[in-house]
Amino acid sequence: MFSSYFTKAASCRTCSLQWRRGDVGFELGAAAMAAIITLGPLLLVLLALVIVTWPEIEVVPLFVVLGIGAVLLPFVAYPRAYLMWQAIDIVMRPVEPTDFVLDAEPERSGDEDVRPRDA
Numbered sequence: 001m002f003s004s005y006f007t008k009a010a011s012c013r014t015c016s017l018q019w020r021r022g023d024v025g026f027e028l029g030a031a032a033m034a035a036i037i038t039l040g041p042l043l044l045v046l047l048a049l050v051i052v053t054w055p056e057i058e059v060v061p062l063f064v065v066l067g068i069g070a071v072l073l074p075f076v077a078y079p080r081a082y083l084m085w086q087a088i089d090i091v092m093r094p095v096e097p098t099d100f101v102l103d104a105e106p107e108r109s110g111d112e113d114v115r116p117r118d119a
């Protein structure tokens with residue numbers, strides 16, 4: 001669903017599922033996933049380094065390691081956060097036929113009788 005690492009395609013190139021499916025807050029969920037993906041490992045590293053170096057915690061190396069992680073992890077997390085949120089969104093709101101670009105409005109074949117029936 002990405003045309004490049006930082007560029008979302010309008011829809012999935014395989015199945016044509018759209019990113020946004022009638023909601024207005026999709027990016028908020030993706031941002032929350034990015035925060036979880038970024039902050040989770042940082043907190044685990046912080047906890048591990050504090051436990052390993054206790055009671056003489058080296059604050060400067062700790063900030064250097066966590067600072068590098070805080071700068072790099074959002075780049076790693078960016079496309080993964082969108083895909084993870086899309087997966088959660090699909091579980092919470094199952095996909096409808098109208099969520100696909102190509103199948104948004106199936107055309108009538110013309111041989112169905114749409115005239116009102118006489119009473």
Ligand SMILES: [Zn+2]
Binds near residue numbers: 012016017
């Ligand atoms: Zn797809």
